[in-house]
Ligand code: HEC
């Protein structure tokens with residue numbers, strides 16, 4: 001709705017008669033609240049917001065303790081999503097945008113589809129009563145003038161200029177060379193309240209708090225994310241270090257680090273059959289031609305100790321086989337090559353901050369990074385699969401586990417990867433002498449691990465016999481040691497399918513898999529919804 005200048009001007013009209021007239025004319029509740037309007041906004045707030053933001057708006061609702069970043073403390077009136085200068089209040093339009101869209105990448109959901117327009121206006125007005133700053137009518141927030149985005153934003157020249165300023169302004173100190181949030185300052189970052197905060201991963205723009213597109217990014221660069229270490233760069237324009245047009249180029253460069261569209265989630269991971277040698281190295285050029293599948297991960301919140309704030313938001317999976325062997329590559333962003341003692345203080349702060357359901361926080365240790373790929377012990381005939389969360393004592397699952405510190409999985413093992421049986425979330429029994437190999441590289445904030453194993457196995461009692469042309473259930477788990485993730489504190493996926501395609505009779509084999517996937521589609525969606533935090537559900541349905 002086009003409620004912009006006129007409404008803001010309205011805020012300043014203190015005269016009761018004028019207000020009443022406007023109220024009757026526009027049905028828009030003015031910000032100088034009548035008792036009745038406060039009541040309406042308050043009712044909405046108490047029902048939908050107080051659980052996180054707290055009754056008094058201090059950001060300390062009953063659910064707040066599990067969240068990082070924490071829900072906003074409205075009493076401080078410090079806001080991220082602004083079109084105003086750093087240190088200024090947001091405009092009503094800014095607040096409206098934050099409430100409508102939510103803050104992607106955090107627990108803050110968007111409310112556009114959940115609440116009526118009237119409820120959203122009322123609650124916005126009520127939010128402002130938590131801080132006296134909004135009552136001061138001599139300090140109306142003034143939006144910055146942003147100018148227009150220069151064209152040609154995806155051209156080589158534009159991106160080169162953008163990259164130049166990315167380096168010279170020092171974005172990489174926090175965000176890292178490739179933008180994965182792994183810069184040298186990253187382990188030291190805290191927000192104004194002293195909570196640990198990650199430098200945003202600039203390759204996942206769908207998780208930017210203030211929106212994913214060039215104009216959103218540009219606004220954040222001009223306004224900063226107040227309350228966090230992310231500064232405003234408007235002063236660099238004032239100091240003529242760069243022009244507005246050049247800052248736009250920087251925003252265009254940042255946008256170019258993410259894919260054109262957020263990755264799409266598909267149920268079946270296809271492994272093509274290749275005649276050539278299988279790529280066993282993570283950086284084999286063959287991987288550049290193998291399709292990638294995005295598998296989203298969420299915190300493990302079903303079993304104690306639960307984990308609400310996992311570092312990894314998903315993994316990319318690629319697979320090829322040659323009829324004898326399977327090569328499976330998993331790549332995921334991780335800001336730290338754990339164990340890394342530079343992150344130990346950060347780990348400590350995370351564990352101190354995020355409530356766990358066991359009473360004493362574990363002493364922070366430089367834990368390794370880990371990954372698990374999970375299959376059932378045998379390919380199921382029907383749709384029944386073991387419990388996705390690492391099976392059960394009576395029904396184990398077959399897993400490949402990789403760790404960044406070989407020997408961390410099994411003292412006597414020199415291999416970084418080991419196959420074994422998980423019998424529930426806290427019991428993993430390695431299978432000695434299994435023919436599984438793995439190679440890993442850590443590169444600029446990303447792990448790439450290739451697992452290789454023969455399709456067939458003689459030990460079908462303990463190991464999965466991989467077969468072509470079947471829908472093989474598969475699931476993934478990731479741990480970022482520097483984020484305090486070990487044991488049950490991890491990121492999990494639900495079941496997906498791996499299909500080892502065959503070139504000759506592709507048609508014959510693909511269709512039963514598709515049929516199975518279709519039949520399962522609904523079940524999968526429900527499982528995923530149950531696993532996914534509310535904010536993500538809403539964001540997907542927004543898209
Ligand atoms: C599930 C928890 C949760 C609920 C429910 C919730 N919020 Fe939030 N909200 C958050 C978190 C977490 C943040 C801070 C995110 C950050 O700092 O990046 C936040 C931030 C905000 C912000 C700050 C935006 C900015 O520019 O900094 C506003 C405004 C806000 N919430 C409004 C609301 C309103 C209004 C409701 C109810 C209709 C609501 N929230 C319900 C978790 C929640």
Ligand code: HEC
Pocket residue numbers: 069080166169170171172173174175185189197198199200202207208209210211217220221225228229230231233250254
């Ligand atoms: C001192 C460290 C630091 C520097 C320097 C820094 N950033 Fe950030 N940046 C952060 C942090 C921390 C966040 C995440 C804040 C949060 O999670 O709320 C962030 C978030 C962002 C975001 C996401 C915005 C959103 O809507 O969520 C973008 C884009 C970004 N930075 C770009 C840049 C660019 C471009 C530069 C250089 C001009 C830069 N940053 C310099 C620390 C920094």
